[in-house]
Amino acid sequence: MLFLAHFLFRPSESALPLLPSLQVVPSILRWWGGAAVLALGALLAGRVYCSVLCPLGTFQEAVWRAGGRRLSGYAPGSRARYWTLALVLAAGAAGVSAVPALLDPYAAFGRGVTQLLRPPMAGGIDSLAGFLESRGLYGIISRAGRIPFVPGLFWGTAAFFLVLTLWSLRKGRPFCDALCPVGTFLGLFSRSSLLSVRFSGENCTGCGLCGTVCPQRCISVKERKVDADRCVLCLRCVDACPGGELALSFAPPGESLSRRGLLRTAAGFTAALGLTLWSAKKDGTVPAGASSWDEKLPLSPPGSKSRGNFTKKCVACTACVTVCPAGILRPSLGEWGPEGLFQPVLDYGRGYCQYGCTACGDACPTGAIESLEPGEKQLVSIGKARFLRRNCIVRKYGTACGACSEHCPTQAMRMVPFRGNLTIPELDPSICLGCGACEYACPAEPKAVTVSGLTVHGKIRPLSGGGEGPTVAPLEEFPF
């Protein structure tokens, strides 16, 4: 429920942003130690993460319970999940972020909420607000605001959730069991976990009730065993067992830290470490902007440091898209290349990056966009404006304008004398943030100023006079 709220509303000053950092993929991407902590957790308590923290797992279980369908008992674990995990690790190591992004359960859930649930909810809120306003009641509820609609992402997400819903109704937690790379990763460690569900004594009558309530279908009554690498510790079986045979218990000493368990653990660690060290490695690309007026490079949010850092760490969960108050972040459709599908990109057709705002970085769970203080953010240059004088209204029609300079927070676009009383913009790239205010405000067609992204973000020189106060000069006499 908390995750639902996290993606539905715009969490600002709440503790909610902490939630995503409890998620496996985001925390590994943010800090490689996250993998170690989670692996240790799995060694201790198995895949409890899947039933307690994972929003997609909770979703599947809720769907299954709502359907009320009993399951048919034990089914052996699928091989496909190991291939999925291998594919995700390989793709991650090769920098093809789209694969982990599409299969990470946390990100998939986030996309489901922002793409499928939020739009109708926002529509409802907005029409209610409109109804109240038409009766002169302003400000009772505020409008939810729209997030960009990307057809490919919407339909893809809709299809994913339709399939998952139907599948879950029949099979419990099919994604967790058969596909999830996170679950499979944790399963490597939970096989030898300290705490697990097991058959405790000799009271089992073989009634098979436990099997019908197990969403992972991992309890074999015949062999009297629970597959610990698949069990998510939902404890439904413990509740269902009439004889009190199944119980959550600690493993007897010696069994848990077997040689095989240790080896497996070591292998898992190495893989995770390799992946995370790789993604932590410095981005070797040199700062570069567009080379010509026509070439327009995509822009990544302030705090994402560079195109390389951003596309590597982003899982396309769309949390930033939801919180952006200007609504200028939208899932990309090829701007970052096919491997960066749906990773957000800035779109200045809808607005511009607000000078004092740091919402996207605060919302990002993976560190793809780092959280910045407003003061830091106001020095980060994510792109550069290019001014094409011949398109400018002032030059073309000889009338006053200055919309670009009006909106420019640093006065990188500054009005300088032109003909007669007219003034025309002049660009100082050294203090340009690439925020897009000028491009958005420019009324010329085609635009006289556009912003192109920087592959590695830069820093502008600090604007002088930050701390100094106003000139105190009260009016001495009226000049009329």
Added chain:
Amino acid sequence: MDRREFLKRTAVLGLGGAALLLPRSVRRAFGAGEGLPGLAAVRGGEPGEMFERGVAALGGMERFVKKGQTVVIKPNMSWDVPPERGGNTNPELVERIVRRCLEAGASKVYAFDHTCDLWRNSYRNSGVEEAVKRGGGVVAPADTSGYYQKVPLPGGRALKETAVHELMLECDVFINVPVLKHHGGAGITMGMKNLMGTVWNRGEFHAKGLHQCIADVSLFRKPALTVIDAYRMMTRNGPRGTSERDVTLLKAQILSTDIVAGDAAAARIFGADPKNVSYIRSASEMGIGTMDLESLGVERIAL
């Protein structure tokens, strides 16, 4: 003159004649405004206090707001900057005006602005939203085209029609409360330029000639009162400003029943000749108001 026009004029003349028969005190209460100055210039005080003195000199708030009327106040809260930066109208001034309107018997006082920066941030960080609420008024959003209605601008030279905020059509009294500051495009911004925040299509102004559009939009609805805040005056890098160094603490205020005269007076305070500010000159030629301050009657007040 068609029939409708004739009836209208007759009614106005009749009412005017009837008004002249009433005692002076009653006439004043009904806003005939006879013998009262049309412009008050105040200096040397705090924003709220200067407003009190200024509006008293113009005949009190009752001259502009009658019992049961709805009022729209149009401050400038277009930028996501704090009050010290002088980018928006002074919150203390706005609060005082809202309060006085309600005391004069207004049934409801609204405030809105079609902002440049994101509206939620600008409303909040300008301090104006909070000030309106403190005063007892209602802050209305103006961020989507749904709030705007198309109106003709007969006599407009560059702009023949535009879409204005619905509250501009619905309210009984309109009070314009701009801030005086430097403006990269228009030179100086004050009363008439502030009306750009009542229309939906701001971009069109820039595309069709900023100065003439500013004058044209002033045809739509003349404010009963224009209060120009010159407590903090941004002297450069306007209209947004980059730091407090762009601001001069001037402690002045202009109150005017004529928007053009108010702008002319404010332009002089800014250090410009109103004749050189194109939108003031155009508006005066179009008969929207006068640049001749003395014809209105000026009250000068120093605190």
